[in-house]
Amino acid sequence: MRKLVVGVDLGGTKILTGIADTNGTILGKKRVPTPAGADPDQVLDVMIDCATELLRVCLVQEEEIQGIAVATPGPLSFPEGVVRNSPNLSWERVLLKEELIRRTGRPVIVEKDTNMAVLGEYYFGRQRGCGDLLYMTVSTGIGGGIICAGKVYRGHLGGAGEVGHMVVELGGEACNCGRRGCLEAMASGSAIARRLDRMIKKGQGQGILNCTTPGEHPGPRELGIAFRQGDEEARLLLSQVAQYLGIGIANLVNIFNPRAIILGGGMMLGLKDLLLEPVRTYVYEHVFSLNREDLVVECTSLGDDIVLYGCVAAVLSNKNG
Amino acid sequence: MRKLVVGVDLGGTKILTGIADTNGTILGKKRVPTPAGADPDQVLDVMIDCATELLRVCLVQEEEIQGIAVATPGPLSFPEGVVRNSPNLSWERVLLKEELIRRTGRPVIVEKDTNMAVLGEYYFGRQRGCGDLLYMTVSTGIGGGIICAGKVYRGHLGGAGEVGHMVVELGGEACNCGRRGCLEAMASGSAIARRLDRMIKKGQGQGILNCTTPGEHPGPRELGIAFRQGDEEARLLLSQVAQYLGIGIANLVNIFNPRAIILGGGMMLGLKDLLLEPVRTYVYEHVFSLNREDLVVECTSLGDDIVLYGCVAAVLSNKNG
Numbered sequence: 001m002r003k004l005v006v007g008v009d010l011g012g013t014k015i016l017t018g019i020a021d022t023n024g025t026i027l028g029k030k031r032v033p034t035p036a037g038a039d040p041d042q043v044l045d046v047m048i049d050c051a052t053e054l055l056r057v058c059l060v061q062e063e064e065i066q067g068i069a070v071a072t073p074g075p076l077s078f079p080e081g082v083v084r085n086s087p088n089l090s091w092e093r094v095l096l097k098e099e100l101i102r103r104t105g106r107p108v109i110v111e112k113d114t115n116m117a118v119l120g121e122y123y124f125g126r127q128r129g130c131g132d133l134l135y136m137t138v139s140t141g142i143g144g145g146i147i148c149a150g151k152v153y154r155g156h157l158g159g160a161g162e163v164g165h166m167v168v169e170l171g172g173e174a175c176n177c178g179r180r181g182c183l184e185a186m187a188s189g190s191a192i193a194r195r196l197d198r199m200i201k202k203g204q205g206q207g208i209l210n211c212t213t214p215g216e217h218p219g220p221r222e223l224g225i226a227f228r229q230g231d232e233e234a235r236l237l238l239s240q241v242a243q244y245l246g247i248g249i250a251n252l253v254n255i256f257n258p259r260a261i262i263l264g265g266g267m268m269l270g271l272k273d274l275l276l277e278p279v280r281t282y283v284y285e286h287v288f289s290l291n292r293e294d295l296v297v298e299c300t301s302l303g304d305d306i307v308l309y310g311c312v313a314a315v316l317s318n319k320n321g
Numbered sequence: 322m323r324k325l326v327v328g329v330d331l332g333g334t335k336i337l338t339g340i341a342d343t344n345g346t347i348l349g350k351k352r353v354p355t356p357a358g359a360d361p362d363q364v365l366d367v368m369i370d371c372a373t374e375l376l377r378v379c380l381v382q383e384e385e386i387q388g389i390a391v392a393t394p395g396p397l398s399f400p401e402g403v404v405r406n407s408p409n410l411s412w413e414r415v416l417l418k419e420e421l422i423r424r425t426g427r428p429v430i431v432e433k434d435t436n437m438a439v440l441g442e443y444y445f446g447r448q449r450g451c452g453d454l455l456y457m458t459v460s461t462g463i464g465g466g467i468i469c470a471g472k473v474y475r476g477h478l479g480g481a482g483e484v485g486h487m488v489v490e491l492g493g494e495a496c497n498c499g500r501r502g503c504l505e506a507m508a509s510g511s512a513i514a515r516r517l518d519r520m521i522k523k524g525q526g527q528g529i530l531n532c533t534t535p536g537e538h539p540g541p542r543e544l545g546i547a548f549r550q551g552d553e554e555a556r557l558l559l560s561q562v563a564q565y566l567g568i569g570i571a572n573l574v575n576i577f578n579p580r581a582i583i584l585g586g587g588m589m590l591g592l593k594d595l596l597l598e599p600v601r602t603y604v605y606e607h608v609f610s611l612n613r614e615d616l617v618v619e620c621t622s623l624g625d626d627i628v629l630y631g632c633v634a635a636v637l638s639n640k641n642g
């Protein structure tokens with residue numbers, strides 16, 4: 001009998017469900033939008049419907065499923081699997097793990113999405129087996145997953161890894177977390193969108209606006225298109241973003257001395273050709289020489305599926321203790 | 322037979338040698354200045370002379386010494402005990418552990434001073450046994466020690482913990498590390514001294530100058546005296562320093578979700594009455610609510626001896642595996 005895992009990457013905008021074997025081969029996956037308002041019961045219904053459909057389509061027997069792993073936005077209590085005042089889901093306190101076990105009767109792991117991602121990289125990425133590993137996602141928000149000495153590091157109550165909430169610009173843009181100048185407020189996809197909106201209101205950024213579908217708001221994607229077409233404002237803005245990311249990553253390299261720092265997330269992967277080199281150069285030039293030795297700074301090879309791979313890894317690592 | 326440890330806290334300006342038992346009782350200690358130029362052979366001579374004298378004065382037999390533990394400024398390769406291009410000692414590459422074993426014939430542990438300090442807190446401080454623990458020293462420089470899940474975290478090559486080299490002010494003061502605006506460049510004892518020198522050259526800071534011995538340069542101590550006498554410039558400068566420290570610590574709390582962050586170092590302990598409360602308030606107000614739960618931010622109860630306690634702890638933890 002095959003040993004399979006159902007993985008769910010639950011986000012504020014999409015729910016990506018997949019079935020994979022324990023070698024990390026994804027047999028099938030299905031992506032649906034998160035129900036408006038993200039009512040917990042509805043979200044659970046959608047997850048179970050997607051999984052049921054995948055079981056059918058991929059000709060999987062229920063007994064083959066070794067475990068279910070769900071990745072959620074933080075904050076999350078681990079291992080209890082309680083999603084707590086999550087801004088991305090607008091949830092207050094949802095006993096996700098308990099409820100999923102009740103509904104499915106299967107072993108369930110619920111883990112923060114960034115922790116799943118770093119586990120995915122650790123088991124299935126180019127840096128597999130690298131015991132001192134950081135993962136940073138740069139997307140709508142910025143978050144991180146930490147592997148210290150071969151184990152996911154969650155901190156005292158599961159809140160570790162909030163690397164998007166380092167201040168990189170004193171008194172900078174207001175952040176959702178209540179501070180100002182956090183990396184997330186200065187260099188995430190939503191930070192770029194806000195910045196472009198303001199520029200356009202002032203009559204700037206015409207080159208970027210020209211790359212935008214009429215009636216829509218420009219974001220990182222349109223910024224990238226304008227840059228590739230030689231737009232000067234786009235170049236300037238992207239070089240600032242690269243600098244903020246470089247500062248944040250260099251801070252982390254000095255604090256953790258990781259062997260590798262792996263970047264992922266929609267914005268980072270979409271702008272990889274424009275962002276990775278300047279970020280990497282900044283980091284190598286701004287960290288202690290000891291911390292630079294052997295250091296790898298690269299984008300994940302697992303793409304958008306990194307969290308699904310992490311779900312498989314979570315079930316595997318749980319079995320291994 | 323008693324089980325005793327020789328500990329050495331080797332710094333750029335002083336060498337503090339102590340003998341302690343494995344309960345953390347310090348039987349005797351001796352503090353001497355680091356030889357000018359800190360020639361490695363001379364430093365080794367001084368360390369061994371001090372230890373020999375302490376053995377004699379404290380009536381200790383050589384056989385009672387279970388191990389020797391030396392704390393050095395970073396960067397340091399662990400467990401090889403090679404001090405590498407250390408700015409504080411002006412050493413290029415010194416095989417300290419190997420040389421000490423050769424000279425003494427005893428088991429030797431060489432560890433970065435901040436790692437020793439966090440071990441000292443973990444074994445003998447008020448936060449003993451706290452598995453998610455950060456230590457930050459605020460002194461001439463700013464550094465850190467990390468305990469993740471009950472173990473000192475050193476990173477890939479022993480370079481972890483350089484928390485003084487987070488940028489907290491983009492484009493701020495030049496730092497010894499080559500960056501600008503690092504926490505150490507903005508809020509350490511030497512940063513304050515540089516800032517006061519500049520103020521005084523411009524004819525400012527008269528209240529602080531009045532608290533300074535004629536012919537000497539004011540530093541954190543004089544700043545504290547002036548503050549306590551109601552000097553407005555001193556109040557302003559200290560509130561900026563507290564803010565920078567607060568930003569750096571809040572960053573760390575969001576990244577690590579520690580149970581406790583313990584502060585030490587000459588400047589922090591000397592200005593505890595003026596700095597701790599504003600720093601603590603800043604941190605509690607600027608971190609995620611999950612990461613604030615149970616969070617302790619306090620000064621070490623081990624004072625200047627924290628590194629010596631750490632030396633004992635290092636020998637103990639080495640024996641325990």
